[in-house]
Amino acid sequence: MTLSEENYLKAIYHISDTCEGGISTNAIAEKMNTKASSVTDMIKKLSEKGLVNYKRYKGSELTAEGKLIATNIIRKHRLWEVFLVEKLNFTWDEVHDVAEQLEHIKSEKLIDQLDEFLGFPKRDPHGDPIPDKDGNVSDNADVLLVTLDKNEKGIIVGVKDSSSSFLKYLDKQGIALGKKIKVIDKEPFDNSMKIRIKKEEFMISQQIANNICIKK
Amino acid sequence: MTLSEENYLKAIYHISDTCEGGISTNAIAEKMNTKASSVTDMIKKLSEKGLVNYKRYKGSELTAEGKLIATNIIRKHRLWEVFLVEKLNFTWDEVHDVAEQLEHIKSEKLIDQLDEFLGFPKRDPHGDPIPDKDGNVSDNADVLLVTLDKNEKGIIVGVKDSSSSFLKYLDKQGIALGKKIKVIDKEPFDNSMKIRIKKEEFMISQQIANNICIKK
DNA sequence: CTCTTTTTTTAGACAAGACTAAAAATTAAA
DNA sequence: TTTAATTTTTAGTCTTGTCTAAAAAAAGAG
Incomplete structure (x- = not known):
């Protein structure tokens, strides 16, 4: 997983939260601050890796595997946000950019231990739920x-x-x-x-x- | 600063610790697990940015600015190592790969607050000294x-x-x-x-x- | 001091990820 | 339904950082 691939999966996941069905190439391009042509290239790559379902001109959708990766990144992002606010005195509006970097650190032990260190928090400082290791997000409706x-x-x-x-x-x-x-x-x-x-x-x-x- | 540039500066800094004078292209290549030709390219770039002094065939040396960047990365690396061992129950042989990633996170506030959170440690879990913000490293002889x-x-x-x-x-x-x-x-x-x-x-x-x- | 060996640099190529411009498919409108 | 507008894809280019192969410089040996 490259940094860029991870960011695409995350973007698609977040768009899927508000929209139903296949996600349009343009929507992803806007979220990623890039051009539609770049998105097409990347989507093809992710599709070949089995992380998104993609049909030409029909938009994209995360596979189960892609969704798991996405929620894992979000899990990391939100746990780091809790860490920054609770342990390092960040205010909740300062955390995003740093968490955006930290979410890509690769170490299962790191994130498990961080989770424990923080007392297994359920929500990040913005009130958003922290997914568990299996990608389950506590009912997002609330x-x-x-x-x-x-x-x-x-x-x-x-x-x-x-x-x-x-x-x-x-x-x-x-x-x-x-x-x-x-x-x-x-x-x-x-x-x-x-x-x-x-x-x-x-x-x-x-x-x-x-x-x-x-x-x- | 790209990730790769940072790693080159760090490598040159570490080699300088044991060798005197200009650092050979080959030495850097070995440390970076890459080829001499790649090193030449990167060194040229770093030289143009004023981070290393470089003369064709004569080897490289960090400028004051390059050295400051290198010690800052090392500072971050070692502070994260302390964090991993003291707060997240890592053993000292598990920390290196993760710290290698964390050292590239960009946020001055993050590292300042981490330093404070850890009680301003002087050495990492391996006993190596943690540079201060200005790049001063406590006498490495001990x-x-x-x-x-x-x-x-x-x-x-x-x-x-x-x-x-x-x-x-x-x-x-x-x-x-x-x-x-x-x-x-x-x-x-x-x-x-x-x-x-x-x-x-x-x-x-x-x-x-x-x-x-x-x-x- | 010349010839050989080693080191370093140049030249040219490649993969990832992005971009522009143009072509193709889809959707909307008349 | 036939054209017009929009969306998406393709084709070709660029940059970063890497590589191989070959040329150039420096160092060593006789």
Whole structure:
């Protein structure tokens, strides 16, 4: 696996998350910041290796093997993000570029031990789930509110913090299980967000958004 | 800096440690497991970038800038080795290949924070000194006995462990400050070594060798 | 000091991964 | 359904880092 091959698999995996069926060459090119012709070349190579299913003009799809490799890279990426934030005092917006490099380090022992060292975390600092070794990703339907981007919406299905003070706060704001929620705006600086619940719009801090589980 | 460029600088730095003057193209080729012609090409490139001084047929030498880059990579390598051994339960013979990858991760913050997280270690698990950010390497003349390879020799200049039981052991074996010592053989499996002091040959364990300081 | 051996460099080629420009297939529109 | 627009692929080129084979320089031997 070259670095480039790994990045293609990861890109296809991520696009597959939001789109159904075969992934278009153009979509991959956009994600990878490259040209469609380059994508075609690489897809052919990955296809020959049995990592994607590809038919000319019909788009691409990861095979089981390709998907396993992709989730493994994502697993590594997210574990490193946890490490950077929890152990090395990175803020959650600083981690991405470094994790993007670290995710390509090849050593099974390294990642297993890192996982243990971090206490087998379930989510990365952005609230995204960390896949297990076999590529199982804990139901992606449930995510933390904090991971939603501007204009995304979902339904409140749980909270992480269940202290009474937190729950009282939710009550006061009219935040309750089963309510529909939409992100109106998101402030990149501190990840506070303006949300709407039942025509009512208000601001909440990252800390709050970090503790609310959403089904997309 | 590409990965390959970094590896060349590192190789030249390491060869310079044992040899004086300009480093021969062949020596670099051997260290890099490549051919002399490839080395010539790369050296030219590094020379144009001002990282090595190079004259046709006369060998190469790192410039101050090249040396700084090399020591920085070595700094990263050795810090990661400490991390792997101290935090992730690697044994000291397992760390090299992984550190070889990690040393190329680019992030100043990462390495600064790692250094702090590890408590600003002075040596890696093999006893080699960790360069500081400015490329200063603490006097390389003193190393741990355990770092010597087969056939290397030196003079005993200190011990790390000064418990009485350890010192008694040394006494009994005739190991004392100022004695000349030569490594006759080294067992890769457990890093135990056969050493010679004054015509007397005997075996010592890695644990012992780890606590004896040598001036080469 | 000349001839041989070794070392180093040049010249030309190749694989990976990217790009541009042009051709082919698919999709959309009239 | 026949043309127009878009998407995808092919063909050919470029760069990086490597290689082999051959030429050039330096070092060693007689």
